[in-house]
Amino acid sequence: MRWPMYQLDKAEQARAERDIRAAFARWKEQESADLLERARKRAGNELEVSALMEPYVGTRYALKGKHGPQRIVILSADAGAADAVDFDKRREEFGEHFSALPDSPHLRGTLLALQSWFGTAELTIRVDGTDAPLMDCFAMLNATPFAISRPESGSNNSHVTPGLARRSAGLIKTLVEALQPNLVVAQGNLAWEALEVFRKEGLVWEQTKAASGLYFLPVAHPSARGKLSWSSTDSAYFKEMVQPGIHEARKQLGL
8 A cells, every 4th residue: 555655734734824814914904004105115206016925825735744744935035916916816826837847947946945845856746645736735925025116127027125025024924933834945135134033033044953843944046146046956056055955954853
């Protein structure tokens, strides 16, 4: 009999989805207006602020393996879009991205991180005896729920400023606490800014021994240029920094 490599903790999956939806809704109602106003002031007359981008949580996020929970969160800086992207729309978009090898360097790098975490070279893993797409098995948070762009350039020119990332730190901390991951991979400097609140509270920040079952791995953004790019297995940065860092996280977490 072939046993599954991973199992879905259905109770934890339901809790994580419920808690992160509730946390984001509270923030949206109570604090988003202030951050949006700051973003608009920063943008000025020549720039515009993107619509809200809600978190992504895969339908098989709350996985557990032989040694317990094995949950991964990717923290990055998404370009944003003109129209709001809610929780369910994000799921639909990720399904489209990961139905085959992603085109964008960002998503190819994210896929490599997931493959390293789950120990596979495939686009699927075994969950409860069936093949589950990797895109279903992680969560992604944005360094800030807004981005800034020039209207004539479209969303491809959108970016997140360090100030917005720092002001989003409280939201990121709340969302991470709702998801209760084992590993947070922070992609790029702006994602590191959003995680500063964890370092200030004495929680694990860099590639050191995990505390309380949570490990942070700050790395370059997959679509970075030159030597820091890691959108393929041929990338020296991926082979020397990202993959060993994820393997070390597994080791420190006892996975």
